[in-house]
Amino acid sequence: MTALAGDAALDLGRGLVLPNPVGLASGTAGYGFELEQLIDINRIGALYTKGTTVAMREGNPPPRVAETGAGMLNSIGLQNPGVDVVATEFARRWRGWSIRIIVNIAGGSVEDYVHCARVLEPVAEVSGLELNISCPNIAHGMDFGRDPAAAARLVAAVRAVTGRCIVVKLSPNVTDIAAVARAVEDAGADAVSAVNTYVGRKIHRASGRPVLPLGTGGLSGPAIQPLALAAVAAVSAAVTIPVIGVGGIIDAPSAQDFFVSGASAVQVGTATFVNPRTALDVLDGLEAHEGRRAVRRPSDPPTS
């Protein structure tokens, strides 16, 4: 099967059809209510929300962000209002939106994820779940992402309580990302997104101490795009479910790199902070490519 990158719908299964393959990455678009005021958000295919937990989280002490070469470190600590607010107040505000809402959920135990999935299950405005098994900024945030067996147990437990599309957001901070991808596919995931941020560290040179209070944070931005491409290529060679590429996309060509590497959809992240229109520009750029450049899907034979 050969598809075009800017081509319309992408069926992720379980009733979730993305109108186009461009999404807003978790943690860079909140719940959409700020960007809604700045851009025509409903032209974008999907909004992957801020990581959402059972209870409200106040987040980490500042500084929470630090700029690095072609990138930034963050240590937000999953500040969010808790899943109940998302399922009620936020869902009401999403009514009538055509951008697909995929709620990113996070937790410290299987029960946390299952609880969030149950609360969101009856919410019509929510089209899917993205399981965050890869947050580098909270205690145990990456435990599930590092161990294929633990990741599989988590996915199976959430699979048991939801009919919604499950996307699993993979951590790049592992020895074998393909093994984790295969495990979550076998456990019932409908898609994987790759990758979350890379663990990084910046030193405050005047003091010789780390800039971020926890010592490390998650690195994002164009600096990680080649790393993310390698991860997406490895993952897409290992699974048959769709792979959603994320990491350092700043424009249509840098998004196109992900499709060529095996992704079926993409997410724009940090670039939205710099230019809130980036996802729309990517979408427009990909659509301009249509008819001129076919893009390989994971099911096609490799070309290199």
Place this chain on the structure above:
Amino acid sequence: MTADLSRARLESGEVLVVERLGGGLLELVARLPHLAASAAPGSFAQLRCGSGTTPLLRRPFSVAWTQDDTCGFVFEAVGVGTRILSALQPGDPLDSLGPLGHGFTLTSDGPVVCVSGGLGCAPFPLLIGELRRRGVQDIIVLNGARTATRLYPAERFARPGPSVTVVEATDDGTRGHHGPVTELLVTALRAQPSALYACGPNPMLNAVMSTLTGTEMELPAVLEASLEAPMGCGFGTCLGCALPMLDGDRSVWRLCCTDGPVMPMRDVDWMGLSALPGADVA
């Protein structure tokens, strides 16, 4: 609560001049019609520094003043972003996202006291212009800096229009009062201001608050400070620019970019703010 971003817009402007004021202070003047027409006192713009991926993030700057379709920004070349801005030439493009942020609460009653420390002068010309339009005549600016050359020129605090009373202080005594600007505060408070606005380094703001609470005098009804924090997006989505604020007795994080940058000084967790590390500038 979601911030009101209805006035914010991406805008491609043009640099008119980067003026060297002395002591390292720079004033960037750019044609940015939307920002000039819609900036409120205390609001800021996220300016792109160059067009590459390093530096990646925009930098927040108070809109110092507006005139017709132009805006002024006051800054110092201290890091990679501000060094790029300092080298801009007339005619160069300037990419702005703004206006952003929650600005000053405007009063129509004088007298008003503005306390400025160093680059903390930045939001005051626009504020003073707006107060004037509202009929406030009695405006006192207490302007402090390390040394005389780093004092923002007194006549620029009121632009355009008749000058305001500017009382200066320098740490080294090279001009005005020899000592911190907060030492001028008690005298200024005798005028029983209806509003006090402050902007400057956190230790200065902390000293302003200590001085105010240490006097027997009644505090001004409007008591606000423009704060800063390392910022990712500037419009409330990255949650990077957390500041410690009081919610009753509890310290909670609020966003500098959308809850601020202007915050009620009564609600700032000054202990928490003092405990934060200094800015990482390279």
